[in-house]
Amino acid sequence: MKLSLAVLALTLSSALSFTIPSNAAHRRTVNSDTSMTTQLQATTGVARNKNFAKLAGGYLFPEIGRRRNAYLEQNPSANIISLGIGDTTQPIPSAILKGLVDGAAALGTQDGYSGYGAEQGKADLREKISEVLYNGLIDPSEVFVSDGAKCDIQRIQNMFGPDVTSAVQDPSYPVYVDTSVMMGQTQQLDEAKGQYDGIVYMECNEANGFYPDVAASPRADVVYICSPNNPTGVAATRAQLEETVKVCKERGSILVFDAAYAPFIRSSDVPKSIFEIEGAKDCAIEVNSFSKYAGFTGVRLGWTVVPEGLKFSDGTPVRQDFNRVMTTSFNGASNIVQAGGLACLSPAGMKEIETLIDYYLENAGILRKTFIDLGYNVYGGTDAPYIFVSLNGKSSWDTFSEILEKAEVVTIPGAGFGPGGEGFLRLSAFAPREGVIEACERLKKAMA
Amino acid sequence: MKLSLAVLALTLSSALSFTIPSNAAHRRTVNSDTSMTTQLQATTGVARNKNFAKLAGGYLFPEIGRRRNAYLEQNPSANIISLGIGDTTQPIPSAILKGLVDGAAALGTQDGYSGYGAEQGKADLREKISEVLYNGLIDPSEVFVSDGAKCDIQRIQNMFGPDVTSAVQDPSYPVYVDTSVMMGQTQQLDEAKGQYDGIVYMECNEANGFYPDVAASPRADVVYICSPNNPTGVAATRAQLEETVKVCKERGSILVFDAAYAPFIRSSDVPKSIFEIEGAKDCAIEVNSFSKYAGFTGVRLGWTVVPEGLKFSDGTPVRQDFNRVMTTSFNGASNIVQAGGLACLSPAGMKEIETLIDYYLENAGILRKTFIDLGYNVYGGTDAPYIFVSLNGKSSWDTFSEILEKAEVVTIPGAGFGPGGEGFLRLSAFAPREGVIEACERLKKAMA
Structure with a gap:
């Protein structure tokens, strides 16, 4: 597949004048450029923005994705349900x-x-x-x-x-x-x-x-x-x-x-x-x-x-x-x-939006009920697509990992939103209904 | 038109729950809020970013648009051709x-x-x-x-x-x-x-x-x-x-x-x-x-x-x-x-791009020839969609205004790109062919 694309690219570049010619002389030099000396040369004299050095870790949501993918690599047959990042799932009406x-x-x-x-x-x-x-x-x-x-x-x-x-x-x-x-x-x-x-x-x-x-x-x-x-x-x-x-x-x-x-x-x-x-x-x-x-x-x-x-x-x-x-x-x-x-x-678009909101809020209601029934203190989910669950003193990153492993459900640890979020878990209602129902079944078993 | 939209909004907001209610109590207060006292209150204690105060004038291209619109207001029947901002004009293939x-x-x-x-x-x-x-x-x-x-x-x-x-x-x-x-x-x-x-x-x-x-x-x-x-x-x-x-x-x-x-x-x-x-x-x-x-x-x-x-x-x-x-x-x-x-x-998209580029470069060629025939030194236009005309010592903002008034053609004064652009005019080849041809006819008369 990669090869055939490369061949296509070569063919095109000889037919069309606006791509880069395939005979760029230094290609091999650059590609094989792994010597220590050259790596040192590639360090410029430009000081890194000192404010970037202050940042702790990466941006939260890619980190969640990274952990999810790491789990998937170790468990290729996993059937993960994402209630993590607040990402809409329903087609545009x-x-x-x-x-x-x-x-x-x-x-x-x-x-x-x-x-x-x-x-x-x-x-x-x-x-x-x-x-x-x-x-x-x-x-x-x-x-x-x-x-x-x-x-x-x-x-x-x-x-x-x-x-x-x-x-x-x-x-x-x-x-x-x-x-x-x-x-x-x-x-x-x-x-x-x-x-x-x-x-x-x-x-x-x-x-x-x-x-x-x-x-x-x-x-x-x-x-x-x-x-x-x-x-x-x-x-x-x-x-x-x-x-x-x-x-x-x-x-x-x-x-x-x-x-x-x-x-x-x-x-x-x-x-x-x-x-x-x-x-x-x-x-x-x-x-x-x-x-x-x-x-x-x-x-x-x-x-x-x-x-x-x-x-x-x-x-x-x-x-x-x-x-x-x-x-x-x-x-x-x-x-x-x-x-x-x-x-x-x-007017038609606004009615469609209303229907979409109803759908996600119903998801939120299902999530709320699940955790309430399990005996947790639950916040949000009535005026928002997120519910915030108090973990009764447990670490939010530990619980994130536990739920990922036991229930194959992705959530977001509250601590990812600042130290005040420690001890809480955020669940997103942005998911297909059947996913929410299945996730709740798994959560009931995992968190009981 | 404005009224009917407002009526529509009111109707919708009573039917749908996600817009802002129309009975927000302070609406009239805010809208009639022109007293000096209140204006002083609206000044916050936040210092303006000192770097913004350094900026000279507005961003170039909106300024060109402003001058074009000012001319149009004074000359409502003007038939302006834009060879100003480098904005594509041909439909997407x-x-x-x-x-x-x-x-x-x-x-x-x-x-x-x-x-x-x-x-x-x-x-x-x-x-x-x-x-x-x-x-x-x-x-x-x-x-x-x-x-x-x-x-x-x-x-x-x-x-x-x-x-x-x-x-x-x-x-x-x-x-x-x-x-x-x-x-x-x-x-x-x-x-x-x-x-x-x-x-x-x-x-x-x-x-x-x-x-x-x-x-x-x-x-x-x-x-x-x-x-x-x-x-x-x-x-x-x-x-x-x-x-x-x-x-x-x-x-x-x-x-x-x-x-x-x-x-x-x-x-x-x-x-x-x-x-x-x-x-x-x-x-x-x-x-x-x-x-x-x-x-x-x-x-x-x-x-x-x-x-x-x-x-x-x-x-x-x-x-x-x-x-x-x-x-x-x-x-x-x-x-x-x-x-x-x-x-x-x-492959099909790249051929279409090639055709679009040919079209704009032909425009550039027509613009080049016009100014060369008029005796100007002309740069660019063979490997780029812009031509840069030396004005033989004339001010670029003056020439911009002169061409706008005499030929009703919008260009960009070189000085807008920094002091090194003074004495030059940039013309864009992004225009329909007939516009370029008509603009060149007018420029021949205006700049002869």
């Missing part, structure tokens, strides 16, 4: 799919072809997000369409730069901390604590309902709050968010609100956007995504809302600097994908 | 289109659905890039698939961090300089020179054939070279690249080679990849893109090659840190778009 397919097909016609769009996103998509999802609470000019929330968090960090201080919920989605470290906002990792010096960790635990006491935490320039929360699955109440906005305004902090799971909220009077809280436009940015409820994890579409009036201490609008990041170091979300986003926000 | 459409359609089936892929790109696409485009000169594990070269340059900068020094060709694609400034690698702009202190500007001019004398320039940690060059359209010769690799290796610099226009090279023995140069794997990273020759400017697909053996001065593999950036702050290129990339690298 028809109205949304039609948006994507038509968006692609249009590029084959002169009238439908489009090249670079506005880096901030298509005007009609920004308008639809504002009107349909936010009910006009924000202006389309405050919406920046992107290839996803994770990427936007990095771009937000690029905007803030190295000199801000950041506060995170502990446990939390690891991207907030890792990008803060990479940007140079922190000192070294305190290995005993498992925390980076310079980051404010706001404790979330069973006693405080997994929502931090922001007022009792040291002030930080930037406060990251995710609700419904990843990993705990708990959605912040209106009163909690009102208090957080009040504290951020008093302290002059900027709140980065990650609402990627908001559409899963089913409880009444739980805000789906930080901008439902009075005064939030004076202190908050909201990061959001189509990934989890439209099945777009691999398709890539998200957005960030930066209110027009939000300003840095020197009076510079935050939106102006975020716009500079978006235009200078991003080139817009794929035009095909944005067409899919428009289809999501059509 | 059938075999490549089929890859995109099928890639989208597959997501509607259980078997074809995919969520998160590897952040580094699909294994089969990385392998095809290695084998078909590089003829095996690089390993698939050295290829990182992305949403485009511009975005990758930012991610490369995130990896390098604030403490490196950077060298750029002058003139050059503005993203190298702007992202260096945003990362904090520079001091202030020297307004008289139009250059940032701390950046090494390597002069490119008619006398040196628009390729810099790297050895005569001060050493920098990171050296950005773009060939075929944007904006000059000149492709570096093998001897020039060999000399640059030699100098970078001697100095321990890392060469970031931007090959986004490489497939346009028609001259023989002009390298299409830096890895055709012996020793380049010891010092170079290559940034690349499907944008310009597959019509993917809006579709978004590119890649970066980081050789396995390339190391920072402490011995850390550069690939390891770039992998950390890609996994932590990126989530992979869209699965639909990657399916399109695979179609590009099929």
